[in-house]
Amino acid sequence: MSLTLQNVSRVVDGETWINEVNLSLEPGxxxxxxxxxxxxxxxxxxxxxxxxxxxxxxxxxNGVDVTGxxxxxxxxxxxxxxxxxxxxxTVYENIASPLRLAKMSDSExxxxxxxxxxxxxxxxxxxxxxxxxxxxxQQRTAMARALVKxxxxxxxxxxxxxxxxxxxxxxxxxxxxxxxxxNCIAVYxxxxxxxxxxxxxxxxxxxxxxxLQMGPTSQVYHQPKDIITAxxxxxxxxxxxxxxxxxxxxxxxxxxxxxxxxxxxSLSPGNYQxxxxxxxxxxxxxxDDDLELPVRVDLAEISGSETxxxxxxxxxxxxxxxSGVHEYQVDQNIKVYFPTHKLxxxxxxxxxxxxxxxxxxx
Amino acid sequence: MQTKVENNKAWFxxxxxxxxxxxxxxxxxxxxxxYSVQDIxxxxxRYFVGTEWFKQVMLDSRLHEALLRQFIYSFTILAxxxxxxxxxxxxxxxxxxxxxLALILVAIPLLIPWNVVGTIWQIFGRADIGLFGAFxxxxxxxYNYASNTTDAWLTVILMDVWHWTPLVALLCYSGLRxxxxxxxxxxxxxxxxxxxxxxxxxxxxxxxxxxxxxxLRFMDSFMIYTExxxxxxxxxxxxxxxxxxxxVQQAIGQFDIGPAAAFSLxxxxxxxxxxxxxxxxxxxxxKDK
Numbered sequence: 001m002s003l004t005l006q007n008v009s010r011v012v013d014g015e016t017w018i019n020e021v022n023l024s025l026e027p028g029x030x031x032x033x034x035x036x037x038x039x040x041x042x043x044x045x046x047x048x049x050x051x052x053x054x055x056x057x058x059x060x061x062n063g064v065d066v067t068g069x070x071x072x073x074x075x076x077x078x079x080x081x082x083x084x085x086x087x088x089x090t091v092y093e094n095i096a097s098p099l100r101l102a103k104m105s106d107s108e109x110x111x112x113x114x115x116x117x118x119x120x121x122x123x124x125x126x127x128x129x130x131x132x133x134x135x136x137x138q139q140r141t142a143m144a145r146a147l148v149k150x151x152x153x154x155x156x157x158x159x160x161x162x163x164x165x166x167x168x169x170x171x172x173x174x175x176x177x178x179x180x181x182x183n184c185i186a187v188y189x190x191x192x193x194x195x196x197x198x199x200x201x202x203x204x205x206x207x208x209x210x211x212l213q214m215g216p217t218s219q220v221y222h223q224p225k226d227i228i229t230a231x232x233x234x235x236x237x238x239x240x241x242x243x244x245x246x247x248x249x250x251x252x253x254x255x256x257x258x259x260x261x262x263x264x265x266s267l268s269p270g271n272y273q274x275x276x277x278x279x280x281x282x283x284x285x286x287x288d289d290d291l292e293l294p295v296r297v298d299l300a301e302i303s304g305s306e307t308x309x310x311x312x313x314x315x316x317x318x319x320x321x322x323s324g325v326h327e328y329q330v331d332q333n334i335k336v337y338f339p340t341h342k343l344x345x346x347x348x349x350x351x352x353x354x355x356x357x358x359x360x361x362x
Numbered sequence: 363m364q365t366k367v368e369n370n371k372a373w374f375x376x377x378x379x380x381x382x383x384x385x386x387x388x389x390x391x392x393x394x395x396x397y398s399v400q401d402i403x404x405x406x407x408r409y410f411v412g413t414e415w416f417k418q419v420m421l422d423s424r425l426h427e428a429l430l431r432q433f434i435y436s437f438t439i440l441a442x443x444x445x446x447x448x449x450x451x452x453x454x455x456x457x458x459x460x461x462x463l464a465l466i467l468v469a470i471p472l473l474i475p476w477n478v479v480g481t482i483w484q485i486f487g488r489a490d491i492g493l494f495g496a497f498x499x500x501x502x503x504x505y506n507y508a509s510n511t512t513d514a515w516l517t518v519i520l521m522d523v524w525h526w527t528p529l530v531a532l533l534c535y536s537g538l539r540x541x542x543x544x545x546x547x548x549x550x551x552x553x554x555x556x557x558x559x560x561x562x563x564x565x566x567x568x569x570x571x572x573x574x575x576x577x578l579r580f581m582d583s584f585m586i587y588t589e590x591x592x593x594x595x596x597x598x599x600x601x602x603x604x605x606x607x608x609x610v611q612q613a614i615g616q617f618d619i620g621p622a623a624a625f626s627l628x629x630x631x632x633x634x635x636x637x638x639x640x641x642x643x644x645x646x647x648x649k650d651k
Contacts, residue, residue, distance in 0.1 A: 051547060072553050084548045088566040097562075101553050145552075 001027045001062055001152040003048065003185055008057035010043055017043045018054070019209040025185045030176065030201030032217065033189040034233060040209040041189035045155045048187065050074045061152070077146035078155040081162060083138035085130040091117070091141050092126040098149040116148045119178065136167040143171075147178065156188040160195075172198055193235045197221060205229045227350040230275050236308060236319045238275045238344070245269050250340075253315035258291045263341045267354055275344035278308070278321035282337045291338040293318075297328045311336065397623035415624035425625065427600070428608045429632070435604060436583045439522045443579060444572065446523065447530025452560070454535055465535075468528045480592025483521045487593075507594060511601040514594050518602050521589055526582070530575045537571035538564060573644050577637060584633055605629055 003025040010018040018040050025031055033041045046052045047059065050071040059067045066074060077098075085094045092113055099109045117123040120140040122133075130138050139159060146154055156175075160168040176199055179186050190196060196203050196217055203221075204214040205228075212232075213225045224230035231237040243252045245267045251257050252274070260267075285292070295311035295318065302308075302325050309320040309328065320336060328334065345354035398415055402408045419425060454464045474482070487507050489495040498505035507517040541563065549559045587606040590596060596603035596611075603611075609629065613622030 049551060051550065071550050076551060078548065078551050080544050080548065082542065082544055084544055086562040086566075089562060097554070097558075098552050101555075101558075 001183070001185065002060075003153060004060040004063075005048070006058040006060065008044075008047060008054045008059065010047060010052065011055040017209050018047065020057070021209075021211045023204060023211060023214060025187070025202075027185060028183045030179050030186045030199065031188065032196040032199050032201060032203045033187060033206055034191075034193065034196045034203050035189075035206030036191055036232065039206040041206055042157055043209075044206065045078070045157055045187060045189060048153060049076050049078060049155055074153075075149075075151050076153040076155065077149065077151040078157065079139075079142050079146045079159045081158045083130070083135060083142055083162070085138060085141050085145070087130060090127055090129060091122060091133070094130065094141055095126075095144045095148050098145060102149065112148055113144075116144045119147070120144045120174070136163055136171065139163060139171070143175070151184055153185045153187065156186070158189055158191065169198075176200065193221075193233045196233070203233070205232055207232065223352070223355055224344070225352055227273060227275065227346045227352070230344060230346075230352070234277055236278045236321060238277055239281070239318050240346075241274045241276070241316050241318075242271070243274045244271050250274075255313075255315060256291065256293065258289070258340055261289050261340055263356065264343065264345070264354065267345055271348065272353070273346040273350070275346060276338065276342060278319045280339050280342045281318060281320045282339075283320075283322065283326070283334070285337045286339065287341070289340050291340050293336050293338050295334060295336055297330060297332045297334060299330065300326060300328045302327070394623045394626055397619050398627055400620055402619050411620065415621045416628070418621055419625045419628055424600070425605075425608060428603055428605050431601075431603070432584060432605045435519070435586070436580055438519055439526070439583050440576060440579055442519070442523050443527045443530050444576060447527050447575070448534050448568070448572075450527065450531035451534035451538055452564070454531070456539065465532075468531055468535075471525050471528050472532075474525070476588035477592050479521060479525050480589040483517060483524075483589075484593050487517050509598055511598055514598060514602050517593060518590050521593065522583065522586070525589070526579060530579065533571045533575045534568055537568045541567050569648070573641075577640065580640065581633060581637060584636070 003023075005021055005023040008018060008021045008023075009016065021044065033044060035041050043052070047054050050059075050066070050069055050073075054067065057067075058065055061074070085091075086097065089097065095113045095116060096109050099112060104112075113126075114123065117126055120143055122137055122140045122144060125133055125137060125141075130141055133141065139162075143159070160171055163171065172195065175188075186201075188199060190199075200217050202215060203217040205212040205220060205224075207228050212229045213220050220229070221233055224233055227240065231240070241252050243250055244254075245251075245260065245264070246269050247260075249257050249259050250264060282290070293313065295313045298310040298312055298317075300307055300309050305324060307320075307322045307324065307326040309322060309326060311318050311320065311334070318336070342356045343354070344352060344356065347353045399410060399412060400408045401411045401414075450468065454468065455461045471479075486492045486494045487505070489499045489506065495505060504510075505513050507513045545563050546559065549563060554562075585606055586604055587610065590602045590604060591607060594602045596607045606629075609622060609625055612618050612625060
């Protein structure tokens, strides 16, 4: 069972919500839709589900055109950000509801409901009403409802957003494991780059209704096609510094120079935007060609065992992602080390023209 | 530690509420209690009679009949108005100009004063000058609310349904609007039928507004006075004489203030009791779930 979107667009009241998306999802694949709020994730899912019709383009399932087929006649499931269950039915009946509609025999229903409930670890609560459960259990019930029937496509629309951090991690891992054994297409929308990385599989990056890049998650992460993808697919967003490449050196904002190293030698002279990940800038040099940069501290965000250090020099701002707790005073002058061999370079149009060597090998 | 400042300022804040409740409820009620235990001939000649009026009221067969009529009436209109109101609410458009138009149209009967409603239906049902009466005569139905008991009941019930179904409909409409769109979407994906959507999504979400709607309609219909008074005057005979009309006949018609006061108290207690039973039953039903 494969799902293909061909030049799919959706225009609502003159506004383009989805713009010429081409996408092909393979059976048994786990696909993450990554994008900020309003990037079109939910709209795209609604199109995949058949809840809405595309304004242009075709949707194919196994090569068969299903563009106009309503959701009722497609075999799909969906899990939402809100915990959607039938409020007056027990957990058991909630999970059984799709099977009852499919006119399955009682013994078969019972077997499947118990199996799915066990898988999602809600089997002790089968006789309760959804509102008597915690948020995590309510969402597990909703997931069980989606998983119990053999859907060909299962859509998750930011299902873990309303749960607390611990539960989110737990459910995310289970979810990934659940899908390993299945041969259906899973689509999972999220705004968080880290969630996409944790889930693995494939990632499609959406921005303002356009599909920027689609591929195996780690490949998209390490080889972002353009600057927007790079910014969206890292948390905190990748640092971008404008710079100039001449015959033998690289200049950042006319003030910071370093010799063109082997890594960057392939770039022809001209102006570029250089990207460097927040976790790659350090407080101590890691190699000889690290560039020492005097900066001033704006803010040190300390969250548990990590510190996000916001600094600036007269020309640009940087964010550092450091492990451990580092306390700094505002306006303190410090030195940070810029890894010149871990730079991404983007051309004037924002397309990536160079990525760090180590990343390329992966 | 900070020491607590103690003063009596709180009394000033509680006082207005206390005064309003006293004047609006406690004092009038106590006046009625006062009347109910006395035989009053004129402001200066009155005798304490204890529970005599209460005994008389409880044994009065005319009142028993009125009470029975009252229950039949109230339950009939509830049985019609609640399902009908839900249906109307489900059919009302939710978006665009149609929605506002439907809201206004549905709300119109609610804006008409009770006695006007009575007058409208009195004229509407007359065979000589009323549209409805003339129509019935035209198609050969012998319809006369002034002389036929069944017709009188039919008209009184029809009138109430016309007047008050919009209230139930509007309450349900607001309840339905409060259901997030994703529920319907989820149901569509589940391939749920229209009935399943109603039974498992809409009805459970409507329970709370329906409780309020049923309570309001019950209390209101149990106290109905003006419309049947204008339409039939309680007739033919006493076939549409409900409790409040009997009460008025007794208190103002015959000026039997003592028995009328005792009657009002019993009347009040009946309403209170029925509402309490109703409310606790529903609340327990919800808790059991």
